[in-house]
Amino acid sequence: MTSSISYFSPGPAKLPHEILVKLQDELVQYKSTQVSVMELSHRSKDFAEIIEGAESSVRELMNVPSNYKVLFLQGGGTGQFAAVPLNLMSRTGKADYIVTGSWSSKAAKEASKYGSVNLVLPKLEKYTTIPGKSSWKLDPEAAYVYYCANETVEGTWNVSFPIKRPFNTLHSYFRHTFFWKAPFFHTLYTFLTPFQFGVIYGGAQKNIGCPGVTVVIVREDLLGSPLPVCPSVLDYAVMAKNKSLYNTPPTFAIHVVGEVLAWVKREGGLDEMQRRSLEKSKMLYSVIDESNGFYNNPVDAAARSRMNVVFRVGEGGKDDLEAKFISQAASQGLLSLKGHRSVGGIRASVYNAITIDDVRRLAEFMKTFLKENKV
Template sequence: MAQQISYFSPGPAKIPEEVLRGLQESLIHYKDTNVSVLELSHRSKDFDAILQKAETVIREVLDVPGNYKLLFMQGGGTGQFAAVPLNLISRTGKADYIVTGSWSSKAAKEAAKYGSVNLVVPEGQPYTGVPDRSCWKLDPDASYVYYCANETVEGVEFQSVPEVPPGVPLVCDMSSNYFTRSVDVSKFGLIYGGAQKNIGCAGVTLVIVRDDLLGNPLPTCPVVLDYTVMTKHRSLYNTPPTFPIHVLGEVIAWVKKEGGLAEMERRSLEKSKILYSIIEESHGFYSSPVDPGSRSRMNVVFRVGGAAGEEDLEKKFVDAASQLGLLSLKGHRSVGGIRASLYNALTLADVQRLGQFMKKFQQENKA
């Protein structure tokens, strides 16, 4: 009998088994085309149907208003670190960045190549939460305000949408909590996220942009990062990541079938509560470095053996977990510790298995 596997990777992450089985069939013959889905021309009617299906289900599940365009782009989130300022900063030459972790910090540094970047909160490490709104310094003349909704490295998540000055577009990197809870898209000028955590496989980045923000990129903006060009050509200006787009559409269809965003949010809260409760009740054996009000539902980050963690004990934890099929629990190399990523495809049973292991590991090593 094969060993049971629970995969807690921060990305590329687990894809629902039901979706994988459907994809498996399409790898040889996609419907009645007699060719693999990997081989379909991006100019064919068959791929156009795939693209249209993905667009339709995304709009339906996320309730995307009609004045927003959907783009399927390449380059991942890192590509969007440049694409956002290249497309949006020209209005005033300035942008506000709320830096709360590694990814928003990298985005701010990239944006500084193209204009003036104001750090809304004092940048500092370690990142342990979203600073109180009273210390924010927002520029009402900024071209946009940027933030990362969930920092995968540090396990910090915004629990609400930031309020910004009137008329200033809000830009959000939702790579790691896309489609995990209901979102009022109309509050944003632009949302983007790589697919490889909650909504598919690596290779495609879903961009949702309000149409009034199109049409004014910097002259230096490469055509493959130009939202206006990509909108005009329905993401088909060049060969798009055809298979990742297909996977994305199938995963969002699965989200819809499972109960939509309300159900994904319910599950994420239930799963993360299991681990945070064990951490809080461990009398210091496990510890979370993140402020309770900013703890991520997606990436539960913790130390083993005290607040600073014990490296040998944490290695023992990861090794013992791996032997039981609890995989990819090592924390990011920049911060160490343990990280359990609880994306949509992770089941409650997966998390319960990890919780049982954590309790047993504590009992056997608490001395």
């Protein structure tokens, strides 16, 4: 990708340029194998080094404890909407779902096929805030709590943890913030042991690779009690026993994950990714908040996403003005800014590979567009 292009896609998202160049060479021949990296057998020694290296990077960057398995699965986040209840719900037949946006809503709907789903939050007309804990209704018999840290469609960010759930699994779904910051394995939740996150998963195509692989981190004591209807490819115990090689895995996608995580380490790790993310999102929110209503972010300030900055252009959002914004932005190399089809507006996804300069270019364009189009 040339320096004149800034790609703000919500996923598949931008990859670091140096990684794309490296992958380009490996498409023809991977190291001394004389074959493409996409042609390597998943049973070969060369691929074993790839998948073991990717797992090692996951464990190192996220401080994954030894009693957790790291799996590389297929089916994306949507596949995990089913995998989570199929693996965890058998304990009580019930689950709590904290619905804060489109993706957690779809997860709850999928889970209802396999057991009883309790919606923890009061029903929201619009996903623009996270209701306070005083309004939450948790089921003491729930086998787990399902939580989405970041909703990419609505641009909301759930920071309402921790919560204590005696005897129950706490499940966290980091799909759109994966590898932005480390989860709380050894820090915040140490005092909650064994109330740590039971399962964490994320589609690679947001922050750590290309589409095709989903990274799942699952605590060992949660393995081995799936519902009878659980397919083998979604059974965490089966996949863990076979080291993600029960069937042919998405080999190339796993390789990309390994390369991107190596890049994250070289760039300073997750602490640096978090620092950059806060700087990038703050830069855009500042332009929005200082525009006197020309740009409007509908999300409560405390619930704003650090990964997906959404906003409308013009009072209440004007389709013609937003179309003009997207068109003029694209002419300047600022690509993929159209909001999700279900909510419209503008969405700038500032994942790890998006640079500070990328965001600065967008912020300057927003300021210029405001001057030229304000009434």
